[in-house]
Amino acid sequence: MKKNNKPIVIDLKNLSKRYDDEAGVYDALKKIDLKVYEGEFINIMGPSGSGKSTLMNIIGLLDRPTKGAYLIDGVDINKLSSKELAKLRRDKIGFVFQNFNLLPRLNLSQNVEMPLIYKKLTMRKRKEKVLEVLKKVGLEDKIKNRPNRLSGGQVQRAAIARALINDPSIILADEPTGNLDTKTGAEIMNLLKELNRQGVTVVLVTHNPELSEYASKTIIVRDGKITEDAKK
Amino acid sequence: MIWQNIKNAFISIKSAKLRSFLTVIGVVIGVFAVLVMIGVGDGVKKDVGGEISSLGTNVLTVASGRIGQSNVQTQNSQQQRSGQFGFSGGFGTSTLTQDDVNSLKNISDIDKITTFGIISSSVQNGVYSSPGAFVISAEPSYFGIRNIKLSEGREITDTDNKDKKYVAVIGSNTKADLFGEEDAIGKKISLRGKEFEVVGITKKSDGGLSFGASSDDVVIVPYDTGSELTGKNEIFRILVQVNDANNVEEVKKAMIDKIKSNHAGEEDFSVLTQDELLGTFNSILDILTAFVVAIAAISLLVGGIGIMNIMLVTVSERTKEIGIRKAMGATFGNILGQFLTESIVISLIGGVIGVGLSYLAGFVIVRLTDITPVFSARALIAAIGVSLLVGIIFGTAPAIKAARKNPIQALKSL
Numbered sequence: 001m002k003k004n005n006k007p008i009v010i011d012l013k014n015l016s017k018r019y020d021d022e023a024g025v026y027d028a029l030k031k032i033d034l035k036v037y038e039g040e041f042i043n044i045m046g047p048s049g050s051g052k053s054t055l056m057n058i059i060g061l062l063d064r065p066t067k068g069a070y071l072i073d074g075v076d077i078n079k080l081s082s083k084e085l086a087k088l089r090r091d092k093i094g095f096v097f098q099n100f101n102l103l104p105r106l107n108l109s110q111n112v113e114m115p116l117i118y119k120k121l122t123m124r125k126r127k128e129k130v131l132e133v134l135k136k137v138g139l140e141d142k143i144k145n146r147p148n149r150l151s152g153g154q155v156q157r158a159a160i161a162r163a164l165i166n167d168p169s170i171i172l173a174d175e176p177t178g179n180l181d182t183k184t185g186a187e188i189m190n191l192l193k194e195l196n197r198q199g200v201t202v203v204l205v206t207h208n209p210e211l212s213e214y215a216s217k218t219i220i221v222r223d224g225k226i227t228e229d230a231k232k
Numbered sequence: 233m234i235w236q237n238i239k240n241a242f243i244s245i246k247s248a249k250l251r252s253f254l255t256v257i258g259v260v261i262g263v264f265a266v267l268v269m270i271g272v273g274d275g276v277k278k279d280v281g282g283e284i285s286s287l288g289t290n291v292l293t294v295a296s297g298r299i300g301q302s303n304v305q306t307q308n309s310q311q312q313r314s315g316q317f318g319f320s321g322g323f324g325t326s327t328l329t330q331d332d333v334n335s336l337k338n339i340s341d342i343d344k345i346t347t348f349g350i351i352s353s354s355v356q357n358g359v360y361s362s363p364g365a366f367v368i369s370a371e372p373s374y375f376g377i378r379n380i381k382l383s384e385g386r387e388i389t390d391t392d393n394k395d396k397k398y399v400a401v402i403g404s405n406t407k408a409d410l411f412g413e414e415d416a417i418g419k420k421i422s423l424r425g426k427e428f429e430v431v432g433i434t435k436k437s438d439g440g441l442s443f444g445a446s447s448d449d450v451v452i453v454p455y456d457t458g459s460e461l462t463g464k465n466e467i468f469r470i471l472v473q474v475n476d477a478n479n480v481e482e483v484k485k486a487m488i489d490k491i492k493s494n495h496a497g498e499e500d501f502s503v504l505t506q507d508e509l510l511g512t513f514n515s516i517l518d519i520l521t522a523f524v525v526a527i528a529a530i531s532l533l534v535g536g537i538g539i540m541n542i543m544l545v546t547v548s549e550r551t552k553e554i555g556i557r558k559a560m561g562a563t564f565g566n567i568l569g570q571f572l573t574e575s576i577v578i579s580l581i582g583g584v585i586g587v588g589l590s591y592l593a594g595f596v597i598v599r600l601t602d603i604t605p606v607f608s609a610r611a612l613i614a615a616i617g618v619s620l621l622v623g624i625i626f627g628t629a630p631a632i633k634a635a636r637k638n639p640i641q642a643l644k645s646l
Binding site: 057062082083086089090095097101105106114115117119166 | 233236243244247552553555556557558559560561562563564565566639640643
């Protein structure tokens with residue numbers, strides 16, 4: 001294992017997640033340990049029901065672990081209120097979803113600036129930033145378009161722009177190519193790879209083994225455990 | 233943030249125009265109904281207030297029963313209750329007598345004094361009648377005290393009264409009802425089957441509503457003639473004109489003492505200044521207005537429930553949006569604010585349209601009736617305030633529901 005001197009962005013320590021509801025008790029994650037360093041491109045793979053989604057939700061600060069610790073940029077999330085968690089999510093996580101999840105009633109600019117509104121930035125600063133990230137993904141000429149006027153690839157690029165707008169610690173991409181054809185999917189993956197080369201940490205969640213070639217590290221989740229830690 | 237929420241609210245309202253329109257209607261109707269009712273009530277009050285104060289501040293009215301007394305104590309509350317209306321006093325048999333009138337004549341500061349009674353009778357000239365006319369019997373000084381001016385003919389004289397002549401002064405509207413454009417002086421009208429000669433016609437007043445005996449819709453006959461006609465000597469009111477407005481309180485006290493001693497020490501009557509008379513009338517009108525406004529306010533409640541209903545639908549429809557926003561870092565408060573703003577905006581739009589419509593209705597009411605509705609700034613601010621409140625009250629539950637949504641579940645929804 002190559003020694004990595006870069007700071008640790010995601011640090012999961014002995015982390016477990018148990019669901020206890022009408023359906024019964026179910027351990028989705030069992031004592032997971034995982035470290036993601038700044039600038040890495042890691043690929044989390046696993047069949048459905050493996051706990052992959054639960055892991056992604058916890059990394060994305062949408063859910064909390066039942067046991068164990070999760071430090072993001074050194075901050076222990078167990079100590080945070082849900083409001084603080086929401087703010088951390090806003091500042092440190094950029095989500096990219098399989099079905100894009102742009103709001104259809106808003107145009108690209110309004111969609112992309114949304115995290116900045118929650119950060120209470122002035123309109124002028126928001127506009128600057130929106131233009132900057134839309135340029136990065138090559139959509140600066142579509143700024144006033146609504147998502148339904150764009151192709152799937154363009155919408156996903158806009159979603160990536162939205163994920164980038166807060167200069168997050170990680171981009172969490174959940175099956176980003178799942179709703180795209182092969183060619184467009186490759187474009188999106190190349191864009192993520194390019195952003196990673198510029199220094200953005202990417203966590204990719206997928207069940208498509210072909211995408212692992214973009215990643216610097218692939219992790220396989222099975223039955224709530226990390227069973228393989230394949231390195232390139 | 234607030235600005236963003238308002239912007240989002242308009243985007244959302246615009247994206248479902250028909251639904252938003254239907255939701256807004258409830259509040260529009262509520263605000264409209266409440267404002268028009270208050271406006272009409274205030275309009276009537278203002279007209280009557282003008283009429284009463286035009287009589288002058290130096291006129292006192294003696295009425296049977298206890299009306300509008302500010303020093304009435306009741307068993308159930310030790311508080312003084314002012315402006316209350318004693319209904320039995322207002323409508324029961326009068327306790328005032330001619331002796332009371334005679335004893336008042338001894339008070340030095342009283343300039344003029346008149347009794348007047350009400351005669352219930354139809355007013356007819358052959359086949360024509362004047363249904364709006366109010367028939368009263370009064371002494372000649374009534375004209376001076378109530379400041380009634382004539383356009384034609386003469387007033388009732390002392391001789392008319394003493395000799396119990398069958399003569400009448402009629403109001404300008406009554407004249408128009410009975411005689412149209414024809415000359416009326418010297419013609420006969422009939423009251424309770426007896427013929428009265430028209431000797432005078434009042435000058436048309438400036439318009440507006442009238443309280444009690446308007447000088448436009450009236451038939452005034454000599455007091456003693458009236459007593460003979462009805463076979464009763466019942467005094468409905470005694471009107472007194474004091475020589476100087478500064479002496480009013482003093483005269484009032486003297487009058488109370490005199491009449492009290494006539495009534496074996498019992499204060500079963502009221503001596504009211506014009507202000508008190510107005511207060512009494514206003515208190516009745518306030519009760520009526522409050523009652524009608526309360527009914528109108530129910531439509532506001534229904535409007536509010538409509539908003540709540542639609543907001544609940546909106547929240548479930550936009551579950552996905554809530555999930556996305558939460559993933560982007562929206563807090564509980566952000567989502568709450570967004571949906572609460574939306575319901576407030578809907579409600580305020582309704583309020584503003586309601587205010588606009590009630591103004592339009594005001595013009596229509598002025599055209600079609602004698603009432604000039606008054607839309608006070610207070611009522612307008614209240615209308616906007618109430619619609620704001622409706623938005624908050626009925627928007628809170630849906631907004632909380634939205635803000636509480638679990639982002640993971642919300643993101644999975646369609």
